[in-house]
Amino acid sequence: MLYTLSPPHHTHPINRTSNTRIRSCIKSHSSNVTNMRWADLKAAVGQRINVQGILFSVSVVTRNKHWMIPHVSVPDVTYIDWVALKTKGFEGVVFDKDNTLTVPYSLDLWGPLTASVESCKSVFGNNIAVFSNSAGLEEYDPDDRKAKAIEFAIGIQVIRHKMKKPAGSAEEVERHFGCDSSKLIMVGDRTFTDIVYGNRNGFLTILTAPLSVAEETFIVKQVRKIEQALLKWWLRKGLKPENARLLPDALDCVKEPPTI
Incomplete structure (x- = not known):
């Protein structure tokens, strides 16, 4: 065989x-x-320990206290008059995400804010965006996975960028909107990051109260307490932010008198 x-x-x-x-x-x-x-x-570590934020905080406390003072403070975005801002000449709105539009680490827009966010979209059209210290950040979101998830969930484009707030210039944001930062509004809940970044770069800055601190880490909660204490102290001392060219009286954009 x-x-x-x-x-x-x-x-x-x-x-x-x-x-x-x-x-x-x-x-x-x-x-x-x-x-x-x-x-x-x-990203998980960076959201808990923002080294760049700490370094800028030292600069704020020692030399640039006015960077930390928002042009206006509101309980949440429902108090913002988007039509008034558009009428004054502003062309775009930049939102922080966590504790400004959503509770921390959530993709869902906080329910009570829906009507205001939809109003913002109707007034500014596509000229609204999220500027996050995690989603869209090249180091923490290299494949845009987080940015795309947010865009799908809340219908607002996420700006891709290379540096965390408060560091970095307004170049990437200005390129996204196609206008100067003086015509943009920065809305966020953190003074050491959102407000300092916005004031450094010439935005109109609006500080919101956090939606929920229950989900925040211990470190973030402690830093927030320091932020709030310093802000109250400097406001009592009469410290003010630099004037916003398009909105000399920031209360013109608030539906009800803000409380701090």
Whole structure:
């Protein structure tokens, strides 16, 4: 009886090429997963410890206290008169996300804000965006996964950028909107990040109270207490922000008198 032996499976040239491709795909997928997990880990740590924010905070406390003073403070965005701001000549609105539009780490717009956000969209059209210290940040969201999730959930575009607030210039934001920062509004709940960034770069700055502090980490809660204490102290001392060119009286954009 004659036996015909087939070449061993692993020596077949087609299979060898196929195996090489499979190994390459597995290696590439593994690398992508590792990079995504590393970005998520850095984002989680970065949201708890903002080194750039700490360095800028030192600068604020020692030399630039006025950076921390918002042009106006409101309980939440429902108090903002978007029509009045548009009438004054403002062309776009930049929102922080966590505790300004959503509770921390959530993708869902906080229910009571829906009507105001929809009003903002109707007034400013596509000229509204989210500027976050996690989603859209090149270091923490390299594949835009978080930015796209937010855009899908709340229908507001997320600005892609390279530096965390309060560091960085307004260049990326100005490029996004196609106008000078003096015609933009920065809305956020953190004075050391959102307000300092906005004031440094010539925005109109609006400070909101946090929607919920229950989900915040211990470090963030402590920093927030320091922010609030310093803000109250400096306001009692009469410290004021630099005038906003388009809105000399910031209360013109508030539906009800703000409380701090």
